Amino acid sequence: MKTLIGLEIHVELSTKTKMFCSCKNEFGKPANTNVCEICLGHPGTLPKINKRAVEYAVKAGLALSTSINKKSRMDRKKYFYSDLVKGFQISQDEIPLCRDGYIEIGPYGNKKKIRIQRIHIEEDTGKSLHTEEGETLMDYNRSGVPLIEIVTYPDISSKEEAREFLTILKQTLKYIGVSDVKMEEGSLRCDVNINLVDGDRKTGIAEIKNINSFKAVQKAIAFEEKRQKEFLEKGIVEVKQTRRWDDLLGETKLMRTKEEKDDYRYSYEGDLGELELSDEFIENIRKNLPELPGERLVRFIKDYGLSEYDADIISKDLNISRYFEETLDLTKDSKRTANWIISDVLRNLNENEMESDELKFTSKNLATLINYVKEDKVNTNTAKKLLKEFFLEDVDIEKVIKERGLIQIQDEDFLLKIVEEVLAENEQSIIDYKNGKDRALGFLVGMCMKKSKGKGNPVKFNEIILKKLEEA
Structure with a gap:
């Protein structure tokens, strides 16, 4: 029985402004203060792509060994969520910015490649806040924040490999300065796609959302492996589904059956046109990559x-x-x-x-x-x-x-005097040492250190004591 795991990682880019407007990209500001007509989706407004966000995305792609598409395009991804004001998300579908990269995991000299299928740029959605009174409040400060989505192939085989991949990814993105990758602030979010294969039998793929830490990723994978294994052994076939991770209960919960690609009704984003990158633009980013x-x-x-x-x-x-x-x-x-x-x-x-x-x-x-x-x-x-x-x-x-006078005293006459005093006061320890009890030596050194108020050199104390014991 084999576990197949693929990851979809959303990373907020640390640009000063949002993806398609000039609103500030800041975390923790009062609700709905970093918004404008464009990121609120008002009719008649036109988006304008953030060049720095594209630069950061290319930088991430190069750091993760992907090929950069010099020609790509933006698309509209249409589905209804309350945190999507426009009713669609500007993303990339068939022609992403980056393709076919990898991260190596495992010990030095015995690495395993986890392939990256694609990296595409898109805008983030707003944030829903649920009150104790059962109300849902919307904060659109996050709406329009630049994102890259990193999608892997199902090359990961265990929760340990998933954590190592995410750890290396987080380190790399932080190294190159494109994101602060703070999971607690939502700068890095991870969805897990997992299913089990046993010969000709396999379970339906489950996409697990709402995972907010690497530890939770491991727990979600472990729970889902156990749940799907039981279904596989019983011969029960599940359809693709979207589940959420419940950290309090420590289990995944069914949200809905998984949407197929057609459900998103992708269409070309005509307001932005094609995205064309010059060789010079890409090579300049490559040359300025820091050591990874x-x-x-x-x-x-x-x-x-x-x-x-x-x-x-x-x-x-x-x-x-x-x-x-x-x-x-x-x-x-x-x-x-x-x-x-x-x-x-x-x-x-x-x-x-x-x-x-x-x-x-x-x-x-x-x-x-x-x-x-x-x-x-x-x-x-x-x-x-x-x-x-x-x-x-x-x-x-x-x-x-x-x-504090903590520099060790090196004067041998001073150290010798302390050793002689300690030996005279601890005759039983001398007898114990001569009877093969090596711990007695450590005790005597400790007493010398105590008498010197920690200022004596323990190595020299040890040498002097041994010399005296041999003479005795």
Whole structure:
């Protein structure tokens, strides 16, 4: 039995204005304040295409390895929803802007291609707001916002692959700066098409809508796989249908039987004419594409000697990858820098529920901690505590270290005196060590650190203790 999954991803483009008018493209403004006669569909108004939106769409297409159609056209997609004021949506049908791309998923050296069928441009719809009194209020601020719709082939086989595809897609779109891809604000929305095949038998395709997080995508796929498997085993054949994901119940719910393409009654959008792109326009966008996540991953492995695991984690996020390289410029130690970012910086971001662009602990501060530990000026535990303490602040960490007197004492006479005091006070630990209890050594080092108020060098304490125990 095989699961076939295709995704339809709607991405709002981060242009300053809407797709076909000059209204501002802003999130979170009071309802129905960013509207005009064009995006409200008043009779006699004419749309005018947003050149920057086309540029962003081409940029996304190139980043996702698609072919760009130099000639495409806009079409009217006619169906009734309350959030479509005109009664139709301006979209693209038979001649989309981009065709035949792909994203590679899976481990480095063993990638699987998930094919992208098409990327087309269109306008977003308004937003329905349902009150507790049973009323439906309409906010048309979102109506007319530029969208790209990315449609994959059914090459995805599991919920894990779906999440990885979406993660890489989100990273790529953010890298190239065409969208903020904030699912919580509706900038990235995903529909899942799924059915099961077992030899000659197969289930009807279900399109699942209203999925607002990658976690919910995985849950919806898992639920639908189980539901369709039961129908397949019972020999029940379902027609194509549209379902919605109910996050509270953790299940999909039937909305309607799936519309066929003819139900949309596509027709040519004569008010806009054909969209023609020059070779120069496309090539200029191609030349100015930034380094993409996959390319950066390979470079981090090749140039910095990072493991595939470390390079993958760091290169996924544009802000973190830049932070890594800024810190590395000051530490000249790629592996140690990667370890600190993965084990401490990312963990503290997660614990504080922060995004990488909210990071306040500067790369200079991180480099200071790494270099001080590397040079045995500050012990590792102290450095990690400092990072955690000042993670949410923009301070001079070197100044803090000096003001608190945290630089480790290297003077061997001072350290020897403390070791002699600790050994004299802990004769039983000496006996335990000589009887093969290695933990006694760690205890003695810990007591030395305590007596030195954390200022002693634990490595040197360890060396001096061992030398003394051998002499005893």
